[in-house]
Amino acid sequence: MIEASAELHQMASLGRLSVAIAHEINSPIGSVLSNNGVLRRSLERLKELVARRESAALDQAAQVIDTCRQLADIDRVACERVRNLIRGMKTFARLDDGEARLTDINKELEETVSLAGCQFRHGITCNLQLSELPKVAAHPQLLNQVFLNLLVNSAQAIGSQGEITVRTELEPDQIHIAFRDTGSGMTPEQKARVFQQGFTTKAPGEGSGLGLAMSREIIEDQHRGSLTFESEAGVGTTFHVRLPLTKEHSA
């Protein structure tokens, strides 16, 4: 039962993610294609202007060059954005061989935040406050699913404008990861049902109500950690993920 719903949840997340990725790629590709056309025409124009060898024409040429430089800068930003997105996707899609391996939690968080960024770019900022952490034995692909789920939940709770803060901290025998949002928060009734499978406050099609139940299973059953939260209606919600340190690192 859990496995079947897990698969369903993953498919629903992937569907939403693909739409968000398509969204994210549209603007940079549109810009780069358009800039390419403008750059080619600008080069033709420069050729004509330079051939005239008059100072007025050279002044115009300088303006054309400024525009070209601006467009080249944009092309760079656009391509970097697509590249970061692809890097994030690679991390997310990496095959898990079933064995736990030594994992750099900060690096996984950075990549998942960069991938999730495409789902909440508009009006929502995400701050990363990362402390130095030892590597821990973990299943990075599963952890990234949890991170992505918490980030997307935060973004949905925020709506159009707000802030998400992801903070990592080394505690005596564990790693503490906090996801704090300035979203709508939860009522006591909602809090009581958070980890219940199929519970959701979202509109049909926005959430399956499986994410948090699944996330808790991944953190608690497969990593022997804990997933807890605190929330206040109108103020926001913070989710706490705690993962035990791998033996040679713990005090």
Next chain:
Amino acid sequence: MTTKSKPSILVVDDEQMVVTSITAFLEVDGEFEVFGFTDPEQALRFVESQPVDVVLSDYRMPGMNGLQLLRRIKELRPETSRLLLTSHADARSAIDAINQVALFQYLEKPWDDEQLLLSIRSGAERARLLRELRERVGELDSAHHVIKDAQSRLIHAFL
């Protein structure tokens, strides 16, 4: 190009790269006067201060979405041609927009420059024709007043 002023185009997208690319494209041949904004509120204030022929707006923007922006512009400047530039995933919202704000045209990202240019040109032409029509109707109205006035003076003088 005649001595008439160039068509004015407003480009609104919360992503600076889109605004810069489209502005550069529309300005490359000097055919249009382009004003770019990444904040829909600022774009709205601009339209309040002066008329524009065409507005091209993104759909998903923080604070105010493209549909809300176009609706406000329609109230302020009904003759402005309204174009929406959206991602495919927003197609349903775009169809709503066509009905709700009497959209002139809807374009998809990633956009095709030639298609964009055709749409902007015909949007500008539509705005120009509407403006001319309004001016001609105004002239007819004042001519009508002159005739009515002459008529009443004639009646006073001879009857």
